[in-house]
Amino acid sequence: MPSPTQSAPVDNTASDCPDYRRWCDGYGVVQHSEATRHQVRVLAEHLVAAGHQPDAATVYRRLADLDRLTSAGLWLVVHMTYARRVDVSGQPLAPQDFKTNPEGHTGGALNMVPAYAGYLALNNLTGRTRSWLMGQGHCVAAVDALNVLTGNLHPEQAGRYRGPDGLSALVSDFYSYRQKPDGTMAAPLGSHVNPHTAGGILEGGYLGFAELQYAHMPLPGESLVAFLSDGAAEEQRGSDWIPRWWRAEDCGAVMPVMIANGRRIEQRTELGTREGLERFEAHLEHRGFVPFRFDGRDPSAFVCTLYEMEQALAANGEAAQRGESRYPVRVPYGIAETVKGYGFFGAGNNAAHNLPLPGNPRMDARARELFNEHSARLWVAPDVLHNCIAALNQHAKQARPLERDHPLATRNPPDPVIPKLPANPDRTSPMKAVDDFFQALVAENPGLRPRVGNPDELASNRLGGVLDSLKHRVNDPESDQESVHGKIITALNEEAVVSACLANKAGLNLVASYEAFCVKMLGAIRQELIFARHQKEVGRPACWLGLPVIATSHTWENGKNEQSHQDTTFCESLLGEMNDVSRVLFPADYNSTLASLPSVFSERGKISCMVIPKRERPCVFDTREAELLARHGALVVDEDTSAGEPLLLMANGAYQLSEAIRACERLRETGTPFRLVYIQEPGRFRQPRDTMEAESCLSEFERERLFPHRIHRRVALTHMRPEVFRGHLYPLFPEPSRARVLGYINRGGTLNEAGMLFANGCSWAHTLAACASVMDKPPGEWLSSAELAAVEGRGDPTMITRGLP
Helix, strand or coil: CCCCCCCCCCCCCHHHCHHHHHHHCCECCECCCHHHHHHHHHHHHHHHHCCCCCCHHHHHHHHHHHHHHHHHHHHHHHHHHHECCCCCCCCCCCHHHECCCCCCCHHHHHHHHHHHHHHHHHHHHHCCCCEEEECCHHHHHHHHHHHHHHCCCCHHHHHHHCCCCHHHHHHHHCCCCCECCCCCECCCCCCCCCCCCCCCCCCCCCCCHHHHHHHHCCCCCCEEEEEEECHHHHCCCCHHHHHHHCCCCCCCEEEEEEEECCECCCCECHHHCHHHHHHHHHHHHHCCEEEEEEECCCHHHHHHHHHHHHHHHHHHHHHHHCCCCCCCCCEEEEEEECCCCCCCCCCCCHHHHCCCCCCCCCCCHHHHHHHHHHHHCCCCCHHHHHHHHHHHCCHHHHCCCCHHHCHHHHCCCCCCCCCCCCCCCCCECCHHHHHHHHHHHHHHCCCCCEEEEECCCCCCCCCHHHHHHHCEECCCCCCCCEECCCCEEECCCHHHHHHHHHHCCCCEEEEEEEHHHHHHHHHHHHHHHHHHHHHHHCCCCCCCECEEEEEECCHHHCHHHCHHHCCCHHHHHHHCCCCCCEEEECCCCHHHHHHHHHHHHHCECCEEEEECCCCCECCCCCHHHHHHHHHHCEEEEEEECCCCCCEEEEEECHHHHHHHHHHHHHHHHCCCCEEEEEECCHHHHCCCCCHHHHCCCCCHHHHHHHCCCCCCCEEEEECCCHHHHHHHCHHHCCCHHHEEEECCCCCCCCCCHHHHHHHCCCCHHHHHHHHHHHCCCCHHHCCCHHHHHHHCCCCCCHHHHCCCC
């Protein structure tokens, strides 16, 4: 289908069609420009020619129905912000009908009504349910309003909002802040897209992440409409690279549409100026997009543009597959030109973002008068609206799912075939286990699309086999490790590469980065974790396969690169999330890494932070021990309890385990009883914060088996900051005065591994000094005078660091 700027055949008989003239008249604030009228005539011809509609008149009738649905959606959105009830007869509301404290992202939601309504109508006109995504999740009132009007709802919303007083319940619930006795929200409604939102898959609370994900979401044969914010255009690059990643062979159709309303919360955006919009259009063209500018106030313009974009991308992809063109193909990009809050009082002003009226209608007569006046222009008679919705709701007749159940919202890939790999008894890099396992996993599961997120150096992180087999995705390969159809998304942009994997919910994913730089991924990961947790809470848990985000080249190995590369924040932050959706693991050797990977990739709706050394490490665990460690999250590594109450040592992290083992050698030499436990998955030993998290935590009985209460004196070495470890795992320290925790204390520089351990007081010798402290013994029982002097900061550090890995 040609673009609006190209010549196209015109249906000269359309003006004689009463259905066309009725549509041309618009409805209320919904009006149609001559450019849109031309687009609609072309659209009608295409839909009839493709067999989607019997005749052009039917198309015009459906678009007239769309005008009325859009107007009703606008009417309901402004009521959601201001009103406690609705009057479906269209009568003016009285003071007591308004909220005491109105709230809502009104302007953006109003702009999204014609967009989402146009999406619904396109599905109806073509008999195909596409997926949708909204980056500006605070505009959810538009989606909720139209979903309620059309009956596209999950059961909890249908039961509450579809009865005789359903619309009044909806507006009353919106920003009601009411809670259940357990503190959770009482209403199945939120301020952003959430699991109650029919078809919602992304909260959109962080602007910019939808832009990074949409190209990697649909599979071939699927289509995704991505509604984006002009404010997000000011975010990081990443979103500019969509043509760089899109391939018809393994990507479905994507239709990005920016809602260009020209305003942030309190000021105009650059795109709010004509010059800024033109510069952005030129920028898109330079980056491989084809911009489509259209009337963002008109739902019919959305229908035409989305259809046109889908057809154009399909043609471009097919040409590339036939070898008639090269990648990257040109990706159509819609720019919906509008003003913030179009359709209601105050449109185009800063106030339109939140509360466009000059006062609260409950107490302000002028504001009340304005509300009633402007909402009256949007009202649609109930019988008319009912008939319009019936005409646009033909899912059963068309044998297609509700938009609630679009393909991306119902992702449920098959269980992966888990490869069986042999253990490795030799000293080797634990990352080699990841390399071996992921290659085998991809080979065993050809039906699951693989994605690897790589910010920089796969080979440096010991993933050379993955690199050789899956290859960097590039447009112009220059080595055997690059391919136009590579599965590795590589860019020096951590948010972009992790988003490629978070978006690939139909397949197998692996993300690996330097630990210090994983911090840049936290916003995207946390948004995903929150949404997955909320899905569980409403009884519709996420079914996508789990994925690891591997923090390698980690703090204790990266001393050579200064303290910017020495940061344990990433694992600490994810340990703070709910353990049933956010796992944090510290495998210490090849075998423990290998044993932990099957659950990481086969569990559903979980993201696992795996902190793994890349340097060669001794194999501490055999196959049986590694499997027990993976199953329980901790394991007794060594103990000597023959002479009285032992000292309990806990290690968390590969280098910390080595130091603890060396400290235990001294304890054994002096006849000091001890038990050494390795904690691979610390979150399983926390006090659960709710019943769902309790299912992933060990019971008190199981904790007692590993950490008996009869052992009072305890010393722990952790990869993390000691305060974080102690805080999350406080049940393991029942007597704080008899416990010490050693870990990263924000000290570093250009050092080797041994130097990092010494600088942070985490060496074997510091461990023995901590043991002496909790046992009220002089450290000289286990340390020589020279060693003690080094520990106390008065001697030579090499007395401690020599011979360390």
